Amino acid sequence: MDINLINPLILSFIDILPQIGFQAVERKGLSLVASTLDYDGVLVNISLVGVLKGAILIGMSLDSAKEFASKMMMGMPVADFDSLAQSAISEMGNMVCANACTQFSKVGIDGLDISPPVLLIGHNGQATLPVPQTIAVQFLVDGIEINVYVGLIEVNG
Amino acid sequence: MSAAKVMIVDDSFFSRTLLAETLQLGGCEVVGEADSFDSLIETYNNCQPDIVTMDIVMPGTDGFECSRALLMNDPSAKIILVSSMKDEETEAEARRTGIAGYVQKPVDGEYLSNIIKNILSPDTLFEELIESAPGIFNEALSQNITRMTKTPVSFESMDTFDNNYVSQGITTVIGIIGRYSGSMILDLSSEAAEQIVEVLLHRPSKNHEEVLAMVAELANIIAGVACSMLNKKDKSYSLRVSPPSVFFSSSSEIASPNLKIQASYAQTTFGPVFLGIGFKKGAASWI
Numbered sequence: 001m002d003i004n005l006i007n008p009l010i011l012s013f014i015d016i017l018p019q020i021g022f023q024a025v026e027r028k029g030l031s032l033v034a035s036t037l038d039y040d041g042v043l044v045n046i047s048l049v050g051v052l053k054g055a056i057l058i059g060m061s062l063d064s065a066k067e068f069a070s071k072m073m074m075g076m077p078v079a080d081f082d083s084l085a086q087s088a089i090s091e092m093g094n095m096v097c098a099n100a101c102t103q104f105s106k107v108g109i110d111g112l113d114i115s116p117p118v119l120l121i122g123h124n125g126q127a128t129l130p131v132p133q134t135i136a137v138q139f140l141v142d143g144i145e146i147n148v149y150v151g152l153i154e155v156n157g
Numbered sequence: 158m159s160a161a162k163v164m165i166v167d168d169s170f171f172s173r174t175l176l177a178e179t180l181q182l183g184g185c186e187v188v189g190e191a192d193s194f195d196s197l198i199e200t201y202n203n204c205q206p207d208i209v210t211m212d213i214v215m216p217g218t219d220g221f222e223c224s225r226a227l228l229m230n231d232p233s234a235k236i237i238l239v240s241s242m243k244d245e246e247t248e249a250e251a252r253r254t255g256i257a258g259y260v261q262k263p264v265d266g267e268y269l270s271n272i273i274k275n276i277l278s279p280d281t282l283f284e285e286l287i288e289s290a291p292g293i294f295n296e297a298l299s300q301n302i303t304r305m306t307k308t309p310v311s312f313e314s315m316d317t318f319d320n321n322y323v324s325q326g327i328t329t330v331i332g333i334i335g336r337y338s339g340s341m342i343l344d345l346s347s348e349a350a351e352q353i354v355e356v357l358l359h360r361p362s363k364n365h366e367e368v369l370a371m372v373a374e375l376a377n378i379i380a381g382v383a384c385s386m387l388n389k390k391d392k393s394y395s396l397r398v399s400p401p402s403v404f405f406s407s408s409s410e411i412a413s414p415n416l417k418i419q420a421s422y423a424q425t426t427f428g429p430v431f432l433g434i435g436f437k438k439g440a441a442s443w444i
Contacts, residue, residue: 016225019222019226020225043404045330045402045404046332047332047334047340047399047400047402048332048399049334049397049398049399053399053400054399054400055330055332055399055402057402072229083320083412083414086412087232087414087415088229090412090413090414090415091228091229091232091415094415095225095254098250098253098254098255099250101249101250101253102246102249102250102253105246105249110246110249111249113249113253113334113338114253114332114334114338115332115333115339115340115399116338116339116413116415116416116435116437117415118330118340118342118411118412118413118416119411119412119413120324120404120406120409120410120411120412121321121409121410121411121412122324122404122406122408122410123408124406124407124408125405125406125409126404126405126406127402127404127405128369128373128402128403128404128405129402130400131400151402
């Protein structure tokens with residue numbers, strides 16, 4: 001998959017996260033990985049349909065997810081990853097991916113649409129995206145580690 | 158219907174006055190006004206409007222940022238974007254952000270009233286979808302398992318799943334896009350999936366990847382068949398499906414905090430198969 005497809009998503013992270021209470025959004029690593037990846041903690045799945053098809057996964061450890069949700073809720077303590085915290089994380093995923101579609105349209109990839117987020121919370125899990133290769137990007141957001149996996153393929157015709 | 162309560166968000170005093178006048182002439186009641194990002198949430202929570210009109214250009218912020226903040230504060234907030242520009246991409250971004258409607262400046266009073274009426278009326282097409290989708294997805298699952306494995310399938314309703322669902326092992330998620338967007342979740346145990354592979358291929362599965370690939374394909378067929386059946390029922394649904402994401406874990410939970418999932422258990426010869434389906438309400442004003 002074209003590694004440049006990651007740029008709209010990176011721009012979206014940098015654009016959206018400061019709007020929901022975060023100060024520093026740093027991109028750490030970027031790599032091309034296989035379609036199957038390991039996860040431990042929380043994964044948000046958002047599917048994309050249009051001239052690109054596939055899914056974006058946003059992953060973080062359970063502790064990071066609690067810290068992240070707490071920041072989104074203006075510092076409200078989050079002891080358990082309860083339904084409110086789950087809702088906050090999935091809303092973040094929705095906002096980032098919705099904005100990524102807008103960033104895609106700025107580079108001529110129009111008409112993408114996203115599905116509502118589904119959350120997976122588990123240990124020693126594996127995710128397989130419907131693409132031969134996935135781009136993995138690590139972000140450090142106010143010290144919280146986030147892993148993003150982008151598995152998109154171009155649809156011909 | 159009683160007068161719709163509207164809150165106006167616009168940095169310009171003149172624009173707010175003009176819009177308030179238009180709204181009142183159209184039979185709405187203006188219950189609050191905010192001129193900046195800072196006063197937005199407090200005003201909203203104080204006046205509890207049915208509708209928020211949102212200017213797109215404001216100093217230091219924009220209508221999208223304000224709309225995201227409002228929707229984070231109240232996911233059921235109904236926002237109408239007001240902009241002098243009207244282009245496809247702004248409309249698309251508004252729709253993806255969860256904004257309910259879009260009007261162009263200068264605002265036509267009758268057009269705005271119609272949009273408000275549409276947003277506040279029950280969406281019968283959506284209600285029909287919610288009513289018929291679970292049955293149709295169940296039918297697609299049962300048809301395909303029966304056809305492929307020559308074994309019967311029966312269903313046990315789980316109503317909706319409010320809390321997290323504990324996975325049996327393999328979870329497939331398929332996104333649905335169209336007039337309404339949604340998700341399909343299919344979940345079964347590794348053992349059940351292995352048995353299905355064995356029946357289909359007349360031999361035990363070679364490896365775990367083969368099992369996951371079969372589950373992905375099964376989910377893909379079910380979602381595709383069910384969405385075609387729904388599109389046949391009403392063309393305007395225009396549903397399309399994403400390719401499947403497959404998750405495997407010995408201990409995981411699935412949650413869909415912002416989308417109500419209607420779920421059922423398919424009782425198959427191979428074990429129970431969980432099938433969940435949910436659609437997000439769109440806004441009639443977009444069509």
